[in-house]
Amino acid sequence: MALGFLLDLSRCTGCRACETACRYEHGGVLAFRRVQRVERQVAGTLQLCFLSLACNHCEHPECFRVCPQRAYSKRRDGVVLHSPGRCNGCNTCIRACPFQAPRYNPLTGKTGKCDLCVHRLDAGLSPACIEACPVKALHLLDLRAEREGVWQRWVYGLSDVSLTRPSLRFKINPAGRRYFARRPGGLREDKGEGRRRRADAG
Numbered sequence: 001m002a003l004g005f006l007l008d009l010s011r012c013t014g015c016r017a018c019e020t021a022c023r024y025e026h027g028g029v030l031a032f033r034r035v036q037r038v039e040r041q042v043a044g045t046l047q048l049c050f051l052s053l054a055c056n057h058c059e060h061p062e063c064f065r066v067c068p069q070r071a072y073s074k075r076r077d078g079v080v081l082h083s084p085g086r087c088n089g090c091n092t093c094i095r096a097c098p099f100q101a102p103r104y105n106p107l108t109g110k111t112g113k114c115d116l117c118v119h120r121l122d123a124g125l126s127p128a129c130i131e132a133c134p135v136k137a138l139h140l141l142d143l144r145a146e147r148e149g150v151w152q153r154w155v156y157g158l159s160d161v162s163l164t165r166p167s168l169r170f171k172i173n174p175a176g177r178r179y180f181a182r183r184p185g186g187l188r189e190d191k192g193e194g195r196r197r198r199a200d201a202g
Ligand code: SF4
Pocket: 054, 055, 056, 057, 058, 060, 061, 062, 063, 064, 080, 096, 097, 098, 099, 100, 101, 102, 113, 164, 166
């Protein structure tokens, strides 16, 4: 197995339920998943989407490579783990990770990161963020089942993926619509999606 996350950009609404679930699953102090709002201007229209990101359990994890305490390990199923018992809080891994996925906990003086909820996985459950998402935008992915060209490896707003090769993929809908657009009168989904919804309703 090579486990990772799939994020469906056409579904995520930026509600942050995944962040909250992550925080409470990991002690209630830090959320290892964070939702970023990404905006850009395209042909005079402000477009935005939400990137719900955590550790990407990379193929070539820089955290693993640089940690002087050898606090990182990678399981056979691809999950990159961090051992708080070895960590001395030097934050070398935070500086090295292109996604700044590890986070420093000032209460413990140690760094932590998403462990893909291995305690839940090993009990046959989904990670807490996936379970909490009300619109099913997040999915667990086995990259061995990847169909080339179906999922995207990079989207606007994400750091460079060439160094660590994240186990993260993005799904966009077949028409390529993945952003919400702000127009006069408020924030709406883009035209194509709006047309489809009106057709569904009528
Ligand atoms: S996202 Fe960062 S912390 Fe996670 S495996 Fe990749 S390099 Fe390590």
